[in-house]
Amino acid sequence: AQKVTQAQTEISVVEKEDVTLDCVYETRDTTYYLFWYKQPPSGELVFLIRRNSFDEQNEISGRYSWNFQKSTSSFNFTITASQVVDSAVYFCALSEAGGGATNKLIFGTGTLLAVQP
Amino acid sequence: DTGVSQDPRHKITKRGQNVTFRCDPISEHNRLYWYRQTLGQGPEFLTYFQNEAQLEKSRLLSDRFSAERPKGSFSTLEIQRTEQGDSAMYLCASSFSGEGYEQYFGPGTRLTVT
Numbered sequence: 001a002q003k004v005t006q007a008q009t010e011i012s013v014v015e016k017e018d019v020t021l022d023c024v025y026e027t028r029d030t031t032y033y034l035f036w037y038k039q040p041p042s043g044e045l046v047f048l049i050r051r052n053s054f055d056e057q058n059e060i061s062g063r064y065s066w067n068f069q070k071s072t073s074s075f076n077f078t079i080t081a082s083q084v085v086d087s088a089v090y091f092c093a094l095s096e097a098g099g100g101a102t103n104k105l106i107f108g109t110g111t112l113l114a115v116q117p
Numbered sequence: 118d119t120g121v122s123q124d125p126r127h128k129i130t131k132r133g134q135n136v137t138f139r140c141d142p143i144s145e146h147n148r149l150y151w152y153r154q155t156l157g158q159g160p161e162f163l164t165y166f167q168n169e170a171q172l173e174k175s176r177l178l179s180d181r182f183s184a185e186r187p188k189g190s191f192s193t194l195e196i197q198r199t200e201q202g203d204s205a206m207y208l209c210a211s212s213f214s215g216e217g218y219e220q221y222f223g224p225g226t227r228l229t230v231t
Contacts (some may be wrong), residue, residue: 004159033217045160045208045222052217073205091159097216098165102173104150107159 002027004094005034006108013082014116021111029053031097034068034075035105040088051075052097082115089113092117119143123209129229130199137195138226143209149192150220151184152208153177159209166192167214182203200228 003026008039013019025034028068036048057068063080079086089112095104130136138213143148147168153159163182164174164207166188187193193220196203204226210220 035219037222042224043206043222045210047219047221049220050217093159101216102145102165103212103216103218103220104154104162104165104173105150105160107157107161109157 002029002032002094002096002106004092004106006092006106006111008111009057009109010112012083012114012116013085016081018078018080019113019115020081021079021090021092021113023075023077023108025073025075025092025094027094027096029096033095033097033103035093035095036075036077036089037093037107039091039110045091048077050107079113082113084115084117087113098101121211121221123207123223123226125226126224127227127229132199132230134197134199135195135197138209138228139196140192140208140209142191142208142209143221144190145213146211146221146230147189147214148212148218148220149186150210150212151192151194152210154171154206154208154225155204161189163194163207184191198226199228200216201230204228206228 005024034051038046090109093107124168141221151163154160166186175214181197184194208226210222212218
């Protein structure tokens with residue numbers, strides 16, 4: 001069965017600190033996709049990044065970076081120089097691939113990030 | 118660019134009443150998903166449409182739940198004989214067909230059953 005674990009329930013940092021959100025996944029599929037979504041206090045889930053299982057290159061987008069390691073089944077997310085606007089719940093998610101796949105998302109329980117000014 | 122919209126945003130109902138929610142996906146997307154999110158949890162998959170065909174339903178979707186997407190555009194989710202355990206945020210998402218496309222979510226409908 002597919003499963004996503006986000007062991008950090010809550011993280012509190014002070015503005016300008018770097019913070020890493022952990023994500024560990026389980027799947028028997030050889031082809032799959034991993035995602036990160038942000039859910040700010042307004043409630044709407046915002047797509048941040050998608051990564052397929054064949055692409056282990058790390059990615060950087062501004063202050064955000066993602067580290068994908070198949071060997072440890074992890075897809076961690078780092079925010080550099082955090083800002084108050086980064087305060088939100090962050091979800092890691094997994095979807096299957098292959099013919100007939102629904103692409104339904106299996107979400108972790110989320111990490112609440114609070115950035116203090 | 119119009120995103121996914123959902124209506125209503127909030128619904129308070131008494132136990133035993135029926136409720137219906139609507140989702141309008143991004144117009145170019147032919148896949149539509151419904152998820153349910155309870156407090157402190159991640160969204161859980163309920164059901165999925167490819168155009169007008171409902172292709173998968175979760176075991177979470179009891180017989181009291183029904184979803185439709187009659188013309189492959191908007192979708193409705195109906196809950197009959199609501200129970201207090203149905204209180205949750207109901208999220209709709211849409212995406213392009215094909216492997217691994219990201220899903221774009223609407224703002225959700227928050228249901229409170231009293």
